[in-house]
Amino acid sequence: MTFARLDPWNDAAVIAARLKSRSARLVLIIGAESWCETCRALGPVFDTLAQQSSKQDDTWLWLDLEDHADFLDNFIPDSLPLLMSYSGAELSHAVIPTRVTEADLLELLARPSVIEHSNLPDVRGRLMANDWAL
Template identity: 45%
Template structure:
């Protein structure tokens, strides 16, 4: 790709990334560093600071890698999307076993389950098929979603507390 006198190596060296928006348009997007994923235990303050902003989005997949084959298949694709997430998006993988204390009594009907929160409300809960396509389809369909009523696992409310990891012993 070449844009305004810059070639791919110049863009890569600058830390900027461009995303293909249509076949003719490239849009500049500044992404978070791709080196690490947010951890709900050790990054509690960072997560709550991001989620406190009105423009934030929280995407959580609840899975169980130890025994759920669909979860094991989906995790690498989810991790890659999380690494490329823009600064206003928090993408977390919560394992039923590793994060049982955080999830409390909430157990999804099926795994893996995607929960999407925007503007302080649960917009969508979707059981994923365990493949990258099902994840992309669920994420693409959020533009029309309205806030859900009931059966909110209250993940957003807990994550917005700076001290939830300390008070939980995480």
């Protein structure tokens, strides 16, 4: 079985429907695999974790700065990759991972909250917007 990343350009309605659940968790990376070495190293790790996620309410997304610039309103983080996670409607993680192994990411996501960055776009809100998911 081949794993395919969900993409807001192609899977908007599916993503919006998944995020409507109050117990939904959104895990996303904002990165740039074409020129960021850390992002390239993290990509396969992120995909493996997304594929292995057994929670039906989990949605894992990779947003590329180049491919999703319009979606992100040209937001560029201070550093890459930026890991964001939402528990329901609440932002619980906004951090640049310093290590990119599966164990390190799972350990980071297991923390109740790690928010080291502010002035972030409301990615979850945008993913759930009616105009986007039509």
